[in-house]
Amino acid sequence: MLDALTIAVAATALALAAWCGLAAYRDLPTKDRHFIGMAVVSALALVQLVVGIVQLARGERPGEGVAIFLAYLVGSALAVPAAGFLSLAERTRWGSATVAAGAVVLAVLEVRLHDVWGG
Amino acid sequence: MTGTGQAREGAEDTAVAGAGRTRLVAGPGLLLVWLYGVMSVGAVSRSVYQILTDFGSAPLAHTLSAVAAVVYAFITYTLVRGGEAARRAALVCCGAELAGVLVVGTWTLADPSAFPDSTVWSAYGMGYLFIPVLLPVTGMVWLRRSRSTGA
Numbered sequence: 075m076l077d078a079l080t081i082a083v084a085a086t087a088l089a090l091a092a093w094c095g096l097a098a099y100r101d102l103p104t105k106d107r108h109f110i111g112m113a114v115v116s117a118l119a120l121v122q123l124v125v126g127i128v129q130l131a132r133g134e135r136p137g138e139g140v141a142i143f144l145a146y147l148v149g150s151a152l153a154v155p156a157a158g159f160l161s162l163a164e165r166t167r168w169g170s171a172t173v174a175a176g177a178v179v180l181a182v183l184e185v186r187l188h189d190v191w192g193g
Numbered sequence: 194m195t196g197t198g199q200a201r202e203g204a205e206d207t208a209v210a211g212a213g214r215t216r217l218v219a220g221p222g223l224l225l226v227w228l229y230g231v232m233s234v235g236a237v238s239r240s241v242y243q244i245l246t247d248f249g250s251a252p253l254a255h256t257l258s259a260v261a262a263v264v265y266a267f268i269t270y271t272l273v274r275g276g277e278a279a280r281r282a283a284l285v286c287c288g289a290e291l292a293g294v295l296v297v298g299t300w301t302l303a304d305p306s307a308f309p310d311s312t313v314w315s316a317y318g319m320g321y322l323f324i325p326v327l328l329p330v331t332g333m334v335w336l337r338r339s340r341s342t343g344a
Contacts, residue, residue: 145238157227164223172227179231182322 076129076191079122083150084184086115090154091177098170104161112158112173119151119180138190146187153180214276217283217339222272225335228328229269235321236262236313243310251310257297261313261325264290268332284336291329294318298326 090111097108126147130136136143157176161169218226240258248255268286271279298317301308311320318325 141242145242149234153231156230160223160227164219166220168220168223172224175224175227 075125076122077188079118079125080184080188080191083115083118083122084181086118087154087177087180087184090115091174091181094170094174094177098167098174101167103165103167103169104158104173108170108173109158112154115177115180116151116154116158119154123147123151136191143187143190146183146190150180150183150187153177153183214274215280215339217272217275217280217336221335222339225328225332226269226272228324229265229272229332232313232321232324232328233262233265233269236265239313247310251308254308254310254312254315257293257314258312261290261293264293280336280339284333287329287332287336291326291333294326294329 093111094104094108097104126143130140130143153176154173157173157179161173163169164172216222236258240255240262243251243255243258264286268283268290271283271286294314294317297312297314301312301315308315313321314325317323
């Protein structure tokens with residue numbers, strides 16, 4: 075369950091990064107449709123946070139320790155919303171570029187999260 | 194490249210705002226402050242965890258991680274705060290950061306045995322997609338350019 079979510083979050087995050095990167099390249103600010111995309115990716119990351127906590131509650135233990143695992147889960151859930159919030163105040167291509175960077179950060183966090191869980 | 198010109202004009206319009214300080218978080222500055230923010234969170238949490246759990250196993254690496262964390266947090270703060278003094282302080286810190294990445298990066302490659310655990314700046318920040326070595330360079334370019342637009 076967690077593995078499937080990790081792959082889903084990483085894949086949608088990369089797609090979001092490409093989409094917002096394209097918007098930045100075309101000199102466009104983030105639009106409503108981009109925010110819907112961010113909401114989808116953020117919702118998946120939130121589900122992952124809940125599933126991760128449930129697995130911890132069940133007594134399963136990540137290879138690199140509970141604290142690191144939780145830190146990466148929370149960071150993953152916050153990365154895209156934080157970048158999206160910043161892009162609201164910057165109505166230029168640089169807002170889009172920031173969201174793209176945020177999505178890349180999320181994809182990297184997912185790779186690390188996979189390592190942390192596996193040990 | 195016409196797009197960049199437009200974006201820069203937009204940044205110049207908003208460059209002087211609030212309390213008369215030069216806004217550094219505008220246009221490309223937003224992307225910069227986001228990346229510095231991410232690096233701050235990453236470096237601070239990493240170094241707090243390393244120091245709390247096993248400082249003794251690699252004191253040099255963990256001390257350098259803490260130094261990196263402080264530098265990142267301070268640059269993020271100065272960028273968000275804005276103003277000429279903050280801009281100068283950030284410029285100096287970007288230089289210190291670049292020097293740190295280059296020295297620590299070279300050191301980790303030359304004498305790996307001194308670093309049983311890695312730091313943010315190990316191998317020029319390879320574990321962080323080389324962002325640690327690219328960020329101060331872009332930071333300094335942006336901060337130097339902000340001077341002419343802000344004054």
